[in-house]
Amino acid sequence: AQSVSQHNHHVILSEAASLELGCNYSYGGTVNLFWYVQYPGQHLQLLLKYFSGDPLVKGIKGFEAEFIKSKFSFNLRKPSVQWSDTAEYFCALRNQAGTALIFGKGTTLSVSS
Amino acid sequence: DTGVSQDPRHKITKRGQNVTFRCDPISEHNRLYWYRQTLGQGPEFLTYFQNEAQLEKSRLLSDRFSAERPKGSFSTLEIQRTEQGDSAMYLCASSTGTEHLYGYTFGSGTRLTVV
Numbered sequence: 001a002q003s004v005s006q007h008n009h010h011v012i013l014s015e016a017a018s019l020e021l022g023c024n025y026s027y028g029g030t031v032n033l034f035w036y037v038q039y040p041g042q043h044l045q046l047l048l049k050y051f052s053g054d055p056l057v058k059g060i061k062g063f064e065a066e067f068i069k070s071k072f073s074f075n076l077r078k079p080s081v082q083w084s085d086t087a088e089y090f091c092a093l094r095n096q097a098g099t100a101l102i103f104g105k106g107t108t109l110s111v112s113s
Numbered sequence: 114d115t116g117v118s119q120d121p122r123h124k125i126t127k128r129g130q131n132v133t134f135r136c137d138p139i140s141e142h143n144r145l146y147w148y149r150q151t152l153g154q155g156p157e158f159l160t161y162f163q164n165e166a167q168l169e170k171s172r173l174l175s176d177r178f179s180a181e182r183p184k185g186s187f188s189t190l191e192i193q194r195t196e197q198g199d200s201a202m203y204l205c206a207s208s209t210g211t212e213h214l215y216g217y218t219f220g221s222g223t224r225l226t227v228v
Contacts (some may be wrong), residue, residue, distance in 0.1 A: 029173030034216060044156070045115075046216035067212070073146075090155050093152065099169045099216065100146060 002027045004093050006104035013081050013111050021076040021107050023091030032094035033074040035065055039087045083113040119205050125226045126195055132222045133191045138207030145188050150202040156204055158175035195227045
């Protein structure tokens with residue numbers, strides 16, 4: 001069965017620190033992967049996605065993610081976080097049929113100024 | 114267009130009552146999805162519509178749950194005989210089939226509390 005796991009439940013960083021959030025998926029076929037962010041009180045917003053091509057994907061707000069097929073990973077990175085990055089981050093895998101997203105449990109990021 | 118709209122934002126109901134939620138997707142989006150999100154969990158897929166056809170249902174969608182999208186535009190999700198375990202955020206999302214370009218657009222959700 002397809003699944004997504006996010007290793008870090010809660011990450012606490014100071015402003016300007018670098019960020020890496022882990023995401024591993026379970027599926028042996030062609031994968032479509034997403035990172036969504038949910039700011040407090042707001043809806044889920046797309047940060048970036050990977051469908052094919054360059055495994056290093058750049059998204060909005062300075063975020064990027066690297067698809068490493070051999071590790072079944074799609075980790076999210078940002079070189080320097082800001083207080084406004086405080087949010088919950090979800091990694092998601094599009095299911096085999098292409099009809100739904102399978103989400104990880106999410107990682108809460110708290111950035112102190 | 115202002116995105117995916119969901120109504121109501123919050124609903125408190127007594128156990129055993131029926132509730133209905135509405136989702137208005139982005140107008141040109143022919144695909145519509147319902148998800149449920151409980152505390153500390155990521156969203157879990159419930160059901161998928163393409164136009165008015167309900168093409169996929171999760172095992173999470175018990176017999177007490179029913180979803181419709183009668184004219185291929187807005188959708189409703191009804192829960193009959195609510196239970197405390199139904200308390201969750203119910204999310205709606207829509208897309209055009211070009212997810213490789215635009216991903217999926219989510220609404221702000223309806224938070225259901227069953228007391």
